[in-house]
Amino acid sequence: MYDIIGDIHGHAYHLEKLLLKMGYRKKNGCYFHSERKVVFVGDFIDRGPMIREALKIARSMTENGNALAVIGNHEYNALCYHTKNERGEWMRDHSERKMLQHSETLKQFKHHVKEKICLLICRFQVSMTSEVLNYRSLKLQKS
Numbered sequence: 001m002y003d004i005i006g007d008i009h010g011h012a013y014h015l016e017k018l019l020l021k022m023g024y025r026k027k028n029g030c031y032f033h034s035e036r037k038v039v040f041v042g043d044f045i046d047r048g049p050m051i052r053e054a055l056k057i058a059r060s061m062t063e064n065g066n067a068l069a070v071i072g073n074h075e076y077n078a079l080c081y082h083t084k085n086e087r088g089e090w091m092r093d094h095s096e097r098k099m100l101q102h103s104e105t106l107k108q109f110k111h112h113v114k115e116k117i118c119l120l121i122c123r124f125q126v127s128m129t130s131e132v133l134n135y136r137s138l139k140l141q142k143s
Contacts, residue, residue, distance in 0.1 A: 003033075006041035006072065008058075010048025010104065015057055030060040037065075042072020045105045052108055078102055 003022055008015050016031075019038075024031040031038075040058050045051050061067035071079075081102055082091035092098060 001036045002039045002068075003036055003097075004039050004041060007043045007048055008040070008048070009043055009074070010051035010054050010108070012053035012057060014051035015054055019057075019125045030064045031057065032061070032064065032066045038067040040067055040069035042070055043074045044072070044080060046074045046101060047104055051105050051120065052112065057118070078105060 005015070005018065016026075019031045022033070023036075023039075024033045038061060040062075044055050044058060048054065058067060058069055062069050077092055077098075081090065081094070081098060083091045085091055107137075
């Protein structure tokens, strides 16, 4: 059986409360359930006060076989925001509106340069070819 969770948006505290309410327990820093797994359906980032922590929970659960995860439109947009196409143009414009959308995520990662968002998102490798990104479909491979 699977529990579907989406739209966390950096609210790790609420995610932990939800997991506990659904019967998940924490052992060695990772949440697990004896009979179920979580399917995270994206939107881990932007807005909330604990983005890095929310990503770490999802990553830990995924790496330990207690969850599956896909990225949402916010992760897709963040990846595009930081990726140039073959012509050297940003895949997502750097307008004020787009900068504001990602500002909370960027602020929380500012002093954590070694942590990369695409590595924290459940340790998936994302194929970043412009052809894939232009179709809004990311090829995910578990590393």
